[in-house]
Amino acid sequence: MSTALPTTLSGLSYVNPSPSSPWGTYLSQVDRVIPYLGPLARWAETLKHPKRTLIVDVPIEMDDGTVRHFEGFRVQHNLSRGPGKGGVRYHPAVTLEEVMALAAWMTVKNAAVNLPYGGAKGGIRVDPKQLSMKELEKLTRRYTSEIGIIIGPQQDIPAPDVNTNAQIMAWMMDTYSMNVGATATGVVTGKPIHLGGSLGRVKATGRGVFVTGREAARRLGLKLDGARVAVQGFGNVGSAAAELFAGAGAKIVAVQDHTGTIFNPKGFDMHDLMATLHAEGGVGGFKGGERIDPEAFWDVDCDILIPAALEGQITPERANRLKAKLVLEGANGPTLPEADDVLADRGVLVVPDVICNAGGVTVSYFEWVQDFSSFFWTEDEINVRLDKIMVDALRKIWDTADRLKISLRTATFAVACERILMARQERGLYP
Template identity: 45%
Template structure:
């Protein structure tokens, strides 16, 4: 794995991408400076009484980037190595992701610096409720709508919803998305990001005039997103030849059964010693020959150190920021298309938007309707980005960023600055 000192931070990368497309678009400097800035950054202390009776104080954040196109939207993550710069990069990316998809939200991100895997369920609930209380002044159905992210799930969203509802004195399901269906969640939300990636892969294969059936796929990170990609692709006749978890991966050029992978991982907690497969590292997995590579694990996985060794015909980013700026340039030079994260993995925020709409209407859709609407928006976004990339002779990331930034810039311009 490359050393972190050899790559840009996520925040440096986000700023560099914005500066680059702003220059390319000849964006007015005043708008550019607004987009480089944040509407609000809140830091809170989160005191929690642990099960052993001792009090521990954690640090939490909520970062709100830009609300020119609508209320803030973004996940909440619990992680021991979480930094404010991480959240700034992710909040800015959420602004572009919502804008590109045509979803009327701005970007936000939040989280707590902690290791939730060491917490009991009761400690986790107390942590979540106290964090909700701390950020309550700046969240709301028409202000900022949190969602699950790394190490958070629908149960945590239910606690946030309940805490907010108790404080308001009435049930407020629309305050979060990604919550359980029986308290206002949407059908199709769990697999939405993975399904959106599959729609993107389908579009990319059409553009390359490749038959989807039988293509060989490598998925780094076979978690919630990666496993959903594997499930849907296997149903479509594709062949997943390599997958991984944080503890390493496995490879079989003849293909791996999705059902067998899930059953084995559920029982063992890793893919180590999976039958009839060769063990591979997360780094070497990226260099396997395949038609489609889906990095769906962590950021900064494809770097200048390994970009020239990639053998995939196309890369579809399932994770946020898995490809560094230097790697992007190398891959572009090698004519390997990269479908960027703000386009490929937007399925989650799109269905979160659907959930928010359903909560507001108190009228819920069947899963087929959710998936059909998701497909429509994902296809529309892909076609828009692909058309601009062809017209301007740009790579897909630059085209996607230009479209996303322009929509937000136009919203700022037409609304004006007060006073």
């Protein structure tokens, strides 16, 4: 009788990852949903194995004439329901394990809102702030060429993520198009508008956080007018969500980003706060609030907390300290499984990332469809379509949670994994 050895790649164990790691968090979430999958549980191991992982070397000539090598990744977690879909992040802490988990969460997210996509994700281990624009362009183009063997409009469609934007997507689209000999606007989403991008895409993820938060608050009997909101991460997601909540009458009382943590119990002037963000690249220097210790952010009196930074931020210890009644996960994987249990025991409602922040990929889907048809919608049309998809998806998930008496996270996984595994079962195994 043979004993299976752990499969390792670049030091990563697929079998025994750290429970607090992104991949370990994802595997724990899958284990929690298996009892609710019925006969489809037979296929559950499918969810624990990425379909394809690609590690690439990205060498570029720097402005000073030296040559540096960066490590890049693209992971396609599951393609049973359609081509891979997921962002590309540039960050010094990017690892294969993190990208695997993010790709897996994209599989679940796309199925949760019933988009015809599988899940994928990419990244380069780099601090883009240390690169010139020319170096950033070289890095992007070389990375795109290296992963070009597995991406394409019908194969795998990248999009912006942490530290990437419309310009990065334009370079990726152009590089891929040059390599295939034809303009392929549908190979990426989140592009500039005049290159086939969609109106409403930049703020779509934040809008999805607001829409799901509005629905959750209504069910809790929590009025948004006067509600106190704390936001961690103030990029496209956090800032857009904050503006929408403020527009509904809520008070943004605390914000934390890479430049600092600010607090004002009376609420910030959003016009002034956004002006500081755009002028200084962060909120740390904002004069309309008190600068506090970063760890004190988790003790702020608030009704709604929006973690919109990176994964693994809400630990069990922080979960015990939170004052919020409602947590809206704008980031991917911000809450550790043990912290989920703490919040549930304390009666804090968590709207999970795989539905809460699905607004971005939903509008990416709209962009992809518009590129194929060469017919583009107005921003009002896009927002109406987005709101309907998000509300309908959340209602189905909530009904499932009520029926099975489980958390919204487990219910989201139950709805999504049923769709994923049904596709896997109906397609069968080849050969």
